[in-house]
Amino acid sequence: MSTDVLFEIGVEELPARFIDQAERELKARTISWFKEMRIPFSEIVTFSTPRRLAVLIRQVSHKQKSIEEEVRGPALKIAKDEQGSWTKAAIGFTKGQGKTTDDLYTKDINGTTYTFIKKRTDGKETFSILPAFKDIILSIPFNQTMRWGEESIRYARPIRWLVALFGDKVIPFEIAHVKTGNVTKGHRFLGENVTITEPKQYEMLLQEQYVIVDPKKRETSILEGIKEIEKNEHVHIPIDEKLLNEVRNLVEYPTVFMGNFEKEFLDLPEEVLIISMKEHQRYFPVKSTDGQLLPHFIGVRNGDQYALDNVVKGNEKVLRARLADARFFYEEDQNIEIDSFQEMLKTVVFQEKLGTIHDKVQRVKLMTEKIAKRLQLNKDLVRKSVQAASLSKFDLVTNMVNEFTELQGVMGEKYALLKGEDADVAKAISEHYMPLHAQGELPNTIIGSIVSVADKLDTIVGCIHVGLRPTGSQDPYGLRRQAIGILRIMDKEKWQIKVEDIVQIAIDLYKNIDIPGMESTELSEAVLSFLKHRIEYLFKQQSIESDIIRAVIDHEIGVLAYAKDKAQLLSRKRNEETFKTTQEALVRVLNLSEKAERTKIDVDILSTPSEKVLYQSYLETKEVYSEAADANQALNALARLSDPIHEFFEHNMVMAKEEHIRHNRLALLYEISTLIHSFANLQLIEWNQHF
Amino acid sequence: MNIQEMILNLQKFWSKHNCVIVQAYDVEKGAGTMSPMTLLRSLGPEPWRAAYVEPSRRPADGRYGENPNRLYQHHQFQVVIKPSPANIQDLYLESLKAIGIDPLEHDIRFVEDNWENPTLGAAGLGWEVWLDGMEITQFTYFQQIGGLEAHPVTVELTYGIERLASYIQDKENVFDLEWTEGITVGDIFLQPEYEHSTYTFELSDTDLLFKLFNMYENEAKRVMEKGLVFPAYDYVLKCSHTFNLLDARGVISVTERTGYIGRVRHLAREIAKSYVAKREELGFPMLNKEEQE
Numbered sequence: 001m002s003t004d005v006l007f008e009i010g011v012e013e014l015p016a017r018f019i020d021q022a023e024r025e026l027k028a029r030t031i032s033w034f035k036e037m038r039i040p041f042s043e044i045v046t047f048s049t050p051r052r053l054a055v056l057i058r059q060v061s062h063k064q065k066s067i068e069e070e071v072r073g074p075a076l077k078i079a080k081d082e083q084g085s086w087t088k089a090a091i092g093f094t095k096g097q098g099k100t101t102d103d104l105y106t107k108d109i110n111g112t113t114y115t116f117i118k119k120r121t122d123g124k125e126t127f128s129i130l131p132a133f134k135d136i137i138l139s140i141p142f143n144q145t146m147r148w149g150e151e152s153i154r155y156a157r158p159i160r161w162l163v164a165l166f167g168d169k170v171i172p173f174e175i176a177h178v179k180t181g182n183v184t185k186g187h188r189f190l191g192e193n194v195t196i197t198e199p200k201q202y203e204m205l206l207q208e209q210y211v212i213v214d215p216k217k218r219e220t221s222i223l224e225g226i227k228e229i230e231k232n233e234h235v236h237i238p239i240d241e242k243l244l245n246e247v248r249n250l251v252e253y254p255t256v257f258m259g260n261f262e263k264e265f266l267d268l269p270e271e272v273l274i275i276s277m278k279e280h281q282r283y284f285p286v287k288s289t290d291g292q293l294l295p296h297f298i299g300v301r302n303g304d305q306y307a308l309d310n311v312v313k314g315n316e317k318v319l320r321a322r323l324a325d326a327r328f329f330y331e332e333d334q335n336i337e338i339d340s341f342q343e344m345l346k347t348v349v350f351q352e353k354l355g356t357i358h359d360k361v362q363r364v365k366l367m368t369e370k371i372a373k374r375l376q377l378n379k380d381l382v383r384k385s386v387q388a389a390s391l392s393k394f395d396l397v398t399n400m401v402n403e404f405t406e407l408q409g410v411m412g413e414k415y416a417l418l419k420g421e422d423a424d425v426a427k428a429i430s431e432h433y434m435p436l437h438a439q440g441e442l443p444n445t446i447i448g449s450i451v452s453v454a455d456k457l458d459t460i461v462g463c464i465h466v467g468l469r470p471t472g473s474q475d476p477y478g479l480r481r482q483a484i485g486i487l488r489i490m491d492k493e494k495w496q497i498k499v500e501d502i503v504q505i506a507i508d509l510y511k512n513i514d515i516p517g518m519e520s521t522e523l524s525e526a527v528l529s530f531l532k533h534r535i536e537y538l539f540k541q542q543s544i545e546s547d548i549i550r551a552v553i554d555h556e557i558g559v560l561a562y563a564k565d566k567a568q569l570l571s572r573k574r575n576e577e578t579f580k581t582t583q584e585a586l587v588r589v590l591n592l593s594e595k596a597e598r599t600k601i602d603v604d605i606l607s608t609p610s611e612k613v614l615y616q617s618y619l620e621t622k623e624v625y626s627e628a629a630d631a632n633q634a635l636n637a638l639a640r641l642s643d644p645i646h647e648f649f650e651h652n653m654v655m656a657k658e659e660h661i662r663h664n665r666l667a668l669l670y671e672i673s674t675l676i677h678s679f680a681n682l683q684l685i686e687w688n689q690h691f
Numbered sequence: 692m693n694i695q696e697m698i699l700n701l702q703k704f705w706s707k708h709n710c711v712i713v714q715a716y717d718v719e720k721g722a723g724t725m726s727p728m729t730l731l732r733s734l735g736p737e738p739w740r741a742a743y744v745e746p747s748r749r750p751a752d753g754r755y756g757e758n759p760n761r762l763y764q765h766h767q768f769q770v771v772i773k774p775s776p777a778n779i780q781d782l783y784l785e786s787l788k789a790i791g792i793d794p795l796e797h798d799i800r801f802v803e804d805n806w807e808n809p810t811l812g813a814a815g816l817g818w819e820v821w822l823d824g825m826e827i828t829q830f831t832y833f834q835q836i837g838g839l840e841a842h843p844v845t846v847e848l849t850y851g852i853e854r855l856a857s858y859i860q861d862k863e864n865v866f867d868l869e870w871t872e873g874i875t876v877g878d879i880f881l882q883p884e885y886e887h888s889t890y891t892f893e894l895s896d897t898d899l900l901f902k903l904f905n906m907y908e909n910e911a912k913r914v915m916e917k918g919l920v921f922p923a924y925d926y927v928l929k930c931s932h933t934f935n936l937l938d939a940r941g942v943i944s945v946t947e948r949t950g951y952i953g954r955v956r957h958l959a960r961e962i963a964k965s966y967v968a969k970r971e972e973l974g975f976p977m978l979n980k981e982e983q984e
Contacts, residue, residue, distance in 0.1 A: 012780055013801035013803075013818060016803065144816065146834055146844075147832075147834065150844075152842075157816075158775075188799075189794040189795050250800060250802065301798040302798055303798055307797070311796075311798045313823075314797065314824060314825065317861075321759075321760055349949075
């Protein structure tokens, strides 16, 4: 016998951003709960709207599954006394299991005979277990929870009704003084309360009450509405997935409409128009079929067609006011000189201990100059880079960015151009925020790249300096994301500058200003170890194994693009049979070199031929290695040492009795090891050659 | 419907739903929340239901009466109910009908918006209510007030009077709104808007204001030590408004800013604690009143 089961949690409007995750969690938790409770079912379907989360469990068995388990009791020699009668231990065990000694049987386990009992737990009526589903409802995790009324439980928003049905029978329980029932609520304005007698009718009954409980169906309905407008109006409406997702979770019954705004507003920068529509109003901007922004917008009403004109008119009025505001800000900003904005940065805190944004810009300027020079850019580019750094943050105090934070950089570029600033410099102002997220697009220009790295590095070094290193899920300044940004730029641009050196530039800057924090060696170690973790994360995403990455950056990170080449090379080599001999030779050197007490080789003591050959090869290899043009050549250079090393180990006792010989041989290995280490710490790699 | 009728209708509606209609509080403040009728009364276990119009001053928003949407002083209609009732959303929607807004002819939504006022150590969760895309009300369940956990929870509804009126009357410019027959908002408030903006941005005596801030702060502390919560709170409000004037004038540097906010917050927290202690000393009279009934 099976019956459908339905739970619906009726709430005051959930934040749109919570809904998808909550629905997923509800599904996963329901599945595992029914499994754990041993209640068979055929299928689980979930639903969500701003006002409800629901789960329908189909064909739920009326009875929990019975289980039969074998329970081990005492060993036979303890269970029976010398006369062969059951002991107290055995009787106690059987009683504990609700059985008698007649039920005992024996089995050998690892040579010992134990007593056993078969225990059967009969499945209970499903209906009697279902009230405990309450715990699942309460366990759904939300990003933020609240209390209401006099209740002490926390939930995303207040719970106002509960439906819990086993067929047509209400499953009785109560959460926050709300009792379960069989009545759900329709659309806030268009629908009515409706009694559910069959769980499987849930979706259909609510559809009749103007609630589409399947979010995918709401999405489809929105998309269809948009397509129809595209067809009728001969326009193109680009779909922003994030916005679509949010909008579908703001409504229970979507109706798509198009509104208009005055053509004059098209004089505003496109970014401003788009953000006014999307960010504040959740509208989709409308373009012509050839990609020009048009003075229309697409909104989604939570309701039907009734009095839609009224809704369109209202939305137009709101957008008009917003755009008028934006235009006011845009014009106002243009009346102010960039220098005045720069001056205002002195009043904006970057971070309490790290001073104002103005202070930050000064540091970023200096850092930009140093990096640009290290990269051997020509004078003109160095000058432009410094100018871009100096202008990188002025737009933060403009009215426009104040209103639309997302336009930071974008407005900086626009205003700089309007004030006659060089185009390369202006471009870099917007580019220096890139990448906007870990996988985001990187700056296209060299100036943008340099300022981006300088700005992010200043934040990372500064924050770690004053003790704000990210911990666990806490990363309020986005240091991890920014580190990935720096690394991706250095990798893509193949900057021939060591990561260590670029970090040192930032640290030196902090040393020259009086901000209390870490001592500089300690700071350098902390920053580099933070970056090493990020490199591991970044390269791993490019399918390089962690042990290889760790080996390559163990001694130093060096030039990032080179580190990546080395890693990719070793990642291949680890599986190559032909590399085995070389790898063994090099690793053996590394292993033994750890025993070295002296590091100075006394050439005069080298006596055996193989010793001398190894030393000679080492000198030559060092030469070739230092001239290697890429990772492959460098590794080939090291490979030259393979034969001499094997010869050396074959013909010499490294741990010779004579102390001076032992020391000298170890010193030789140590010298070679530093060369190998500068390539990678091969000891950290799990070699994988199969034979 | 003009503003005067709107206010009267809202008052009548909430009066019918057992709210005490109190009058605007006579000390300058930035929001209806800061009235002791909300901020202090939402503390502690005693039930409370009140509604009132609060003229709210935001010196930095002053625009000399030239901007059609921004005001030095606007009006809020404030409703506070503790504990928050189960049907509060329905009540709110009914109240919109009382000012002529039929939900079927519009698109009304509850869009997540959480509220925080660090100066008062206060935070809440809730929504901004959208009417055809326009924010007309802040709807907040207080979670913390004056640094204390709010329990039972107070729900606060803040209607933006001018916003709503501009929709109801279909006017683009706030100064064109009809307050009562034949009288516009401009007739009443344009001159004060201009003069307050001029004062705030050009003429305020900042030395005097700095002195006043310190004096108000000291007085708040002194009165507090004597256990007088309400007079002490008045001086905190004065501190807050004085700070807003100084801030709008741009004479508070970054480092000072945090300091000033911290000082006001400290006072607000102390007062919140004293208020609860004082009410407890009195045996939470409003609580007993309910029990007697």
